[in-house]
Amino acid sequence: MKRVTIKDIARIAGVSYATISRALSGSSEVSEQTRKRILEICKQEGYRTNALARSLTCSKTNVIGLVVPDITNPFYAELALEIETFARQMHYNVMLCNSIHYENNIGELMDFLISHQVDGIILGSSRNEARACLHEYHKTIPSVLLGASISDEDEYCVNAVSVDNRAGGRMAAEYLLELGHRDITYLGFRPSSITHQLRYHGFLRAMEQRGLTLNVIENPENSSSLQAGYQLGKQLFAQGLTCTAIFAATDSLALGVIQAADEFNIRIPEDVSLLGFDNISYAALPKITLSTIDQRKSALAESAVRLLVSLIEQPSNDGYAHHMIRPALIERHSCAALQLTKPTP
Template sequence: MKSRITIQDVASQVGVSAQTVSRVINNKPDVSKETRSRVLSAIKDLGYEPNLLARGLVSNRTFTLGLIMDNLSDSFYSLIIAAAELEARRLGYFFLICSSERNPQDELKFLRILSSRQVDGILMLALPGSEEQFQYVLSLQEEGIPVVSIASHILSDELAIVDVDNVAGGYQATQCLIRGGRKNIGMITGPLISRASQDRVTGYRQALEEAGMPFMSRRVASGDWSYHSGYQAMVELLEKSPELDGLFAQNDRMALAAMAALRQAGRDLPDDVAIVGYDDTPDAAFAYPPLTTIRQPVGELGRAATRLLVEMINDREMKPQHILLQAELVERGSCGTK
């Protein structure tokens, strides 16, 4: 029977002390980049698996992170979670994942459950963020459980946040339509309780103002990020503003549904109406015409938030940071020149 690989086996292969190997495993400083690389290679080659229980007893940690989200079936959020989970594993941690399915009371309950399970830190993904929830998060941080929010609805210096610059994203989307010669540009928003949606509205208004175009409330309709709401919003816009020749939909699902509504109304795409979406989901490139959209760095959202959370676990004196990532315009056929 093959004996279990030990930390001493790794140390002997690399030619360093077991203490140095331990420092690499626990992501401690004062180890050179070259030594760290050699130790990690030896761990991989030998198939060494650190004893989490022993590590936890030494460091007073469980090497477990909590993640709370509001909709596990959402493919966009799933991409963020997948990236976060891989980054956590790379750093020696594992996630416990909870989905509230848009029930605010469950979100607060999960925060309490995760803290009782002694997780080392918590990620919150796009949660609505009630005042009660926010105050509980602050109490967790006072107890030594750091929290990082991805796409937070709450903006506070007391909360670590990783997000995308949605003002710039909304501006880029509208600018693309303006450059294409569109004069009557409408918008389908997400739920206006969402800070992401509010910020994209701000970017849309900034681009219109810069181009000397008026903001008209009748050219704006609200959705809830779903296909159905995007379709209904487009029908509403065509009734209120039949002159529309450009549309910014705040996510790709609503943009694709709007395209269907426009075709059913006899509008040609993009000659009659040009469209820009947001997210760059896999469906966008296969739409007809292919959907011009704003690509969010979904993988980096998950990775950056996880790295920040582990940094806060390692440095209890670290102040909450706000990290703002940049989105990218992906031009395809739906934003044609008029």
């Protein structure tokens, strides 16, 4: 089928090309009656605005790029939806790409998005290499790093939005300690992730301040998936349960631990308490009811989109912005006070 062009609409309407262009752009130089007639003709003929052509004229597409590690990860799926929802409220559409956890893909995706004329890019990544990669593009296109914290001493200056992972780790430890737990396993730590590093350091510091040691099970995979949590959970339970509480570095890992616990006939929280981090939607399901540290995805998404839009619409060379979101504890039913789970004889 032949694609209807703006010149076809002008011929049918009996007006000039310029009049059609003004009517579609909302110009006050065209009467409301003429505009309505032109819009009705466009609808009847199936005309669609050529966004790429308009972007070449206006140097703006009102499209932002979003790169996440893996959309099948519930956290990133929910975060992407929050970003798209808020972006639309600010009159921007979102073009989504997955890096599939490989940092060498990020540069290719950045180039791809730039070649498709996006106005700015949000890069969701917790890996250490993401900062260096985004730093290479900061003079080319407005960009925001979402997920990894930035320190004042960081050699790679980028605009960033992150949850306060150190505070979240401390919050998790203090909650379990208040419940009376002292033998705690930290499950799923990934050294390659800066968010995991900060989360771990916050948790460890709270333990050390009470003179306690922490059993750590590292995750050798490059993602914190349910399958990884299941394998790590089986590894822990096969050795015999000695801890009274488990802190899973993400909710997806915690869901895997729940699966492994079921196979080993270990009850949560009667035999062991389990705390996650992220507050994905699955955590609230009736048969899961996972207590967790909430990353406040809506606040992260709004902060990232607002920051990126401000960089697009009001370019500035006044430095870099870093917005930190404080996490929150969500208490459900997967953690219990120690005296309730293992009574003293």
